[in-house]
Amino acid sequence: GVAPLGAVPLQKEHQSQFQYMESAFYHMPHPSDSERIRPYVQRTPYPTQTYYIQAPLPLSDTLEFYQRLATETLFFVFYYMEGTKAQYLAAKALKKQSWRFHTKYMMWFQRHEEPKVINEEYEQGTYIYFDYEKWGQRKKEGFTFEYKYLEDRDLN
Amino acid sequence: DRTPFGPTVHIHNGVLQVRAPNYEDPPGLVEKTDFLLREWIGIYNSQPQGRDTTKQFTMFVHQMNVHGILKTDDLITRFFRLSTQICVETVYRSLTDKSVTMNLTRAKIYHTLDAFVKLVALLVKHSGEANNTNTKVHLLNKVLGIVAGCLLQDHDTRVIDFHQLPYQRIFTMLFLELNSPEPVLETINFHVLTAFCHTLHILRPCKAAGFCYAWLELVSHRVFMGRILATTPHQKGWPMYAQLLIDLFKYLAPFLRNAELAKPVTMLYKGTLRVLLVLLHDFPEFLCDYHYNFCDVIPPNCIQMRNLILSAFPRNMRLPDPFTPNLKVDMLPEISYGPRILANVSIMITPAQFKKELDSYLKARAPVTFLSELRSNLQVSSGPGVHYNILLMNALILYVGSQAISHIRSKGHTPNMSTIAHSAHMDIFQNLAVDLDTEGRYLFLNAIANQLRYPNSHTHYFSCTLLYLFAEANTEAIQEQITRVLLERLIVNRPHPWGLLITFIELIKNPTYKFWSHEFVRCAPEIEKLFESVARSCMVQKTL
Numbered sequence: 001g002v003a004p005l006g007a008v009p010l011q012k013e014h015q016s017q018f019q020y021m022e023s024a025f026y027h028m029p030h031p032s033d034s035e036r037i038r039p040y041v042q043r044t045p046y047p048t049q050t051y052y053i054q055a056p057l058p059l060s061d062t063l064e065f066y067q068r069l070a071t072e073t074l075f076f077v078f079y080y081m082e083g084t085k086a087q088y089l090a091a092k093a094l095k096k097q098s099w100r101f102h103t104k105y106m107m108w109f110q111r112h113e114e115p116k117v118i119n120e121e122y123e124q125g126t127y128i129y130f131d132y133e134k135w136g137q138r139k140k141e142g143f144t145f146e147y148k149y150l151e152d153r154d155l156n
Numbered sequence: 157d158r159t160p161f162g163p164t165v166h167i168h169n170g171v172l173q174v175r176a177p178n179y180e181d182p183p184g185l186v187e188k189t190d191f192l193l194r195e196w197i198g199i200y201n202s203q204p205q206g207r208d209t210t211k212q213f214t215m216f217v218h219q220m221n222v223h224g225i226l227k228t229d230d231l232i233t234r235f236f237r238l239s240t241q242i243c244v245e246t247v248y249r250s251l252t253d254k255s256v257t258m259n260l261t262r263a264k265i266y267h268t269l270d271a272f273v274k275l276v277a278l279l280v281k282h283s284g285e286a287n288n289t290n291t292k293v294h295l296l297n298k299v300l301g302i303v304a305g306c307l308l309q310d311h312d313t314r315v316i317d318f319h320q321l322p323y324q325r326i327f328t329m330l331f332l333e334l335n336s337p338e339p340v341l342e343t344i345n346f347h348v349l350t351a352f353c354h355t356l357h358i359l360r361p362c363k364a365a366g367f368c369y370a371w372l373e374l375v376s377h378r379v380f381m382g383r384i385l386a387t388t389p390h391q392k393g394w395p396m397y398a399q400l401l402i403d404l405f406k407y408l409a410p411f412l413r414n415a416e417l418a419k420p421v422t423m424l425y426k427g428t429l430r431v432l433l434v435l436l437h438d439f440p441e442f443l444c445d446y447h448y449n450f451c452d453v454i455p456p457n458c459i460q461m462r463n464l465i466l467s468a469f470p471r472n473m474r475l476p477d478p479f480t481p482n483l484k485v486d487m488l489p490e491i492s493y494g495p496r497i498l499a500n501v502s503i504m505i506t507p508a509q510f511k512k513e514l515d516s517y518l519k520a521r522a523p524v525t526f527l528s529e530l531r532s533n534l535q536v537s538s539g540p541g542v543h544y545n546i547l548l549m550n551a552l553i554l555y556v557g558s559q560a561i562s563h564i565r566s567k568g569h570t571p572n573m574s575t576i577a578h579s580a581h582m583d584i585f586q587n588l589a590v591d592l593d594t595e596g597r598y599l600f601l602n603a604i605a606n607q608l609r610y611p612n613s614h615t616h617y618f619s620c621t622l623l624y625l626f627a628e629a630n631t632e633a634i635q636e637q638i639t640r641v642l643l644e645r646l647i648v649n650r651p652h653p654w655g656l657l658i659t660f661i662e663l664i665k666n667p668t669y670k671f672w673s674h675e676f677v678r679c680a681p682e683i684e685k686l687f688e689s690v691a692r693s694c695m696v697q698k699t700l
Contacts, residue, residue, distance in 0.1 A: 005541065007413075007541070008541030010410060014411070019315075020316070020318070021361075021368055021424070022418070023317075024320060024368060024420070027319060027320070028369055030262065030321075033321055034324065034328040034373055037267070042259050044259065
């Protein structure tokens with residue numbers, strides 16, 4: 001360090017400012033203080049060994065990346081990271097894999113076969129869906145998917 | 157500070173209301189507020205996250221009406237003050253409760269504060285008629301003033317037990333709420349930005365040092381930076397953001413100037429460097445425009461911090477590699493254009509009498525006494541460790557330089573090594589170089605080096621000036637100091653300003669300066685090695 005103009009002792013007001021700053025230093029802002037609440041996946045900073053990956057992979061916030069994730073991962077992101085960009089990308093990726101969201105059951109459905117009935121109001125047939133309570137995929141035969149419960153907003 | 161005007165009046169009123177001595181509330185108001193606030197927190201948190209709260213809000217406003225809170229402006233502001241204080245008290249109580257984990261404590265705190273913030277945001281949004289922006293903005297300013305007042309009061313009474321958390325969360329979340337993509341909010345967006353900037357200025361680290369880390373988080377929040385620097389048209393947010401950075405630099409200055417950084421200072425300093433890096437990468441034009449104002453408040457020894465600012469250049473410009481052999485700076489088209497300087501340098505030259513004498517000397521190149529009195533005009537006796545008026549020095553150098561450029565142009569020439577010589581302007585510079593003591597000359601040369609940036613007329617003029625002063629120096633001490641100022645800005649880590657590199661390379665490469673024959677180059681083996689390594693990196697290496 002250099003002080004080409006010579007050191008100047010701190011004035012009284014600066015000493016007092018330093019005291020305030022020092023006590024604030026012991027309770028620094030936490031990353032979550034300036035973020036929306038994360039009900040399930042909270043931030044718990046911990047000093048991990050440097051030979052572990054410290055930052056997420058580059059481009060891991062793109063749709064292409066999400067499309068490479070396992071369906072179950074996408075469901076996890078969808079249900080446990082509400083209101084985030086991750087949730088939005090997961091929903092987009094699921095839609096690309098022909099999953100459709102049912103707004104009444106709040107579950108994702110995928111046709112298991114061509115529906116037996118298709119009309120203006122609904123379609124009926126065998127579906128695979130993801131049960132977030134049992135946390136697994138289930139099959140449902142003779143299910144009626146009413147279109148009024150179909151989430152069909154354009155995700156852009 | 158000036159007397160507040162415009163929207164700041166309401167903020168200041170809010171602050172004053174909290175800080176007024178013996179502030180008494182009508183009987184029962186505390187209880188009513190407490191009851192209503194807890195009711196609202198309950199309602200808000202029984203809702204699933206992120207759901208629309210409009211219906212609950214309408215019912216709640218009805219309840220507030222029933223309790224007479226919305227009757228007068230005074231009662232509303234009292235309600236906000238009491239609510240803020242109740243929320244903050246709740247936070248302090250949670251923080252002392254060691255029986256639960258910190259994650260749970262935080263969740264509890266966030267639930268309380270977020271509910272309060274939502275209430276404020278909804279009240280601001282729905283106050284007055286839909287298209288009456290005045291009422292909304294007025295209310296927002298009032299609330300921000302009240303929260304700021306509570307903060308200052310809390311800060312001064314709790315001293316080392318003060319916590320930044322509740323205030324940081326209220327400000328951040330309120331800012332995010334008011335920047336949601338909604339038409340009503342879009343129309344008042346600039347007012348919202350202004351209100352937050354004023355509030356942050358009132359709460360600048362000099363005034364609330366215990367809030368400094370949260371303050372920097374707020375100032376550097378990505379949404380805040382984006383809104384104020386990128387999305388607001390016509391760069392209308394830039395002056396406000398520049399003011400906040402100046403507040404930060406001014407606060408840091410006394411701590412940085414002594415170069416012995418305690419941990420709390422280092423932390424804030426690192427944060428500041430990060431903000432500057434973001435600005436250099438994303439908003440270089442902003443740093444270009446305000447470089448003068450920033451360099452004025454950054455202590456001379458903060459070399460890297462200043463280099464970050466001086467290295468900024470407009471994004472549409474392509475800088476020629478300074479290491480290109482036989483680079484002809486004179487031939488670059490950019491050097492005929494002056495940079496934008498958003499500081500009124502001319503009025504910073506005080507007193508008025510000195511300015512008058514300066515102008516008449518520049519015109520008539522007389523009387524010579526002006527030169528001999530220059531030094532005493534720049535010296536100050538007050539204050540320990542400071543012997544010169546640095547602000548005046550900086551203003552004088554830039555003013556004389558830009559006057560010189562227009563003078564040379566008015567005669568149909570362009571500035572170069574011969575046209576800059578033998579003029580009233582160069583008299584002043586040469587006189588300063590010779591007549592000032594080491595400290596004064598250091599500040600003088602720094603003021604010149606602060607203009608060595610991207611290719612523009614100032615960079616070119618001051619680069620020639622510095623080289624001319626080196627060539628014409630009557631003592632080796634001046635040359636040594638010129639070398640020192642250039643070198644100390646180059647031996648730090650990147651980035652290095654383009655004009656600085658150009659000037660230094662010219663100095664060591666051009667045989668007319670006989671750089672290598674000077675004694676100071678070989679005064680010590682480590683200095684000699686240093687020069688050799690710099691020379692190597694300047695002459696050969698291309699991939700720096």
